Amino acid sequence: MENRKLSICMIGFGNAGKEFCRMLMEKKEEIKNTYNFNVVVTAISTRSKGALFDPSGVDLNRALQEVETEGRFFQNNPQRIDGSALEIMQKSEADVLIELSTLSIEDGQPAISHIEEAFRNNMHVITANKGPIAWDYKRLKKMADEKGLALLHETTVMDGTPIFNLVEKTLPGCKILGFKGILNTTTNFIMEEMEAGSDYEAALKEAQRRGFAEADPSMDIDGWDAAAKTAALINVLMDGNATPMTIDRTGISGVTLKDIDDAKRKGGKIKLLCEGFRDEDDIKGRVYPSFVDNKDIFSNIDSTTSVLSISTDLMGEICIVERYPEIQQTAYGVYSDLLTLIKDYLK
Missing domain, CATH: 3.40.50.720 (NAD(P)-binding Rossmann-like Domain)
Incomplete structure (x- = not known):
């Protein structure tokens, strides 16, 4: 042929x-x-x-x-x-x-x-x-x-990572009820460095040195990159009408070493989470730093690793992890x- x-x-x-x-x-x-x-x-x-x-x-x-x-x-x-x-x-x-x-x-x-x-x-x-x-x-x-x-x-x-293909091709008949993820490399790396004892500024400089963060890191630090990903997931997976501006967004600039230490003492870590969820007839999204218990799979999402957990009506919860991606x-x-x-x- x-x-x-x-x-x-x-x-x-x-x-x-x-x-x-x-x-x-x-x-x-x-x-x-x-x-x-x-x-x-x-x-x-x-x-x-x-x-x-x-x-x-x-x-x-x-x-x-x-x-x-x-x-x-x-x-x-x-x-x-x-x-x-x-x-x-x-x-x-x-x-x-x-x-x-x-x-x-x-x-x-x-x-x-x-x-x-x-x-x-x-x-x-x-x-x-x-x-x-x-x-x-x-x-x-x-x-x-x-x-x-x-x-x-x-x-x-x-x-x-086949997120959209996973839902479209392999979950026929399933309705996506919501999702939760850790989707921004820079913020995850910075908070991991802070867990190891670095302060915020030192962690940010290290992220910039390694190429995770831009010279102007505000897109990541202020949660905009995560908000854009959250809106995209809502629009495609949940048939929503989100934009980055409609996502309830809080970045990590307010997270302190004391917050990190307090989370350690409670048996957990702080992670920047992305969520999409149904609220009566509306579909909403939010990005926010949150305590994650060490028993939760999300606590093991380190460095440049990402994770997305998808909740469905028929198949329950499905979790997919991308470890240490490169270009x-x-x-x-x-x-x-x-x-x-x-x-x-x-x-």
């Missing part, structure tokens, strides 16, 4: 995008042999590195080498072009948009506009940006469904969505 071509336009080429391209190159022949698709990246658009376009396929090896060497695509790269993200999407005429731009917690833009434009151009969408799922999931999903297009987003919570696990989430697209939408 002759291989069908599947072309990709990427917006964003950070660590996850680069790792996805390495994974794609490694698995390209396997995809051909298994699914009869020849997958090529025909366009890459970035905010700071420049843009590349070639209808026969961008030279990913060269793109990776240039970005690793100079932090951008070289001016003399014959595939380099100028144009906005939307212009390059239109020019690419790709089958799939992979949206990897930076999260805007205020409104989910410009990722939402990128996804809208993709649907207008009959492109399937894979997004690792949690903004559109946290801010505008129902409307975007309706747009996709009306045109028979995919909106895939496994990477938006817990990297490549490969984030890239795998995008790759797994690509395979889902091929298997479920491109038969």
Whole structure:
């Protein structure tokens, strides 16, 4: 059987995008042999590195080498072009948009506009940006469904851990009653360092040194990243209408060493929890630091590990743990969505 071509336009080429391209190159022949698709990246658009376009396929090896060497695509790269993200999407005429731009917690833009434009151009969408799922999931999903297009987003919570696929594919007939999770690496690491005796500022600096925290850590420390993930889970798993702004949010900046020591004496730890729950006819979410007993599985979620416990009406409580993820696990989430697209939408 002759291989069908599947072309990709990427917006964003950070660590996850680069790792996805390495994974794609490694698995390209396997995809051909298994699914009869020849997958090529025909366009890459970035905010700071420049843009590349070639209808026969961008030279990913060269793109990776240039970005690793100079932090951008070289001016003399014959595939380099100028144009906005939307212009390059239109020019690419790709089958799939992979949206990897930076999260805007205020409104989910410009990722939402990128996804809208993709649907207008009959492109399937894979997004690792949690903004559109946290801010505008129902409307975007309706747009996709009306045109028979995919909106895939496994990477938006817990990297490549199959959270959304777990519910959609393996829990038929189950209603999600609620969930609880530890979903932010930076805050979990900081409080673990404080348990070991570091004060808050020293723990934060160590998180920044190791690359867990940004120079401006407020997205994590103030609970915004966790709130966006909570909203995304509510919107997809519970058919809610949450946004990061509707999540009852308390970060960890008020947690003191005394609070940590008091929790130790009581036989537990303090963790930043994310919750979604049904309150009569409403679905609510909250992010807050809370005491967790040492007998609870959540007390063992250390360092960069994450956990999500999902409560259902028919299957009870299911708990899934992601231990010590690296950038490969984030890239795998995008790759797994690509395979889902091929298997479920491109038969």
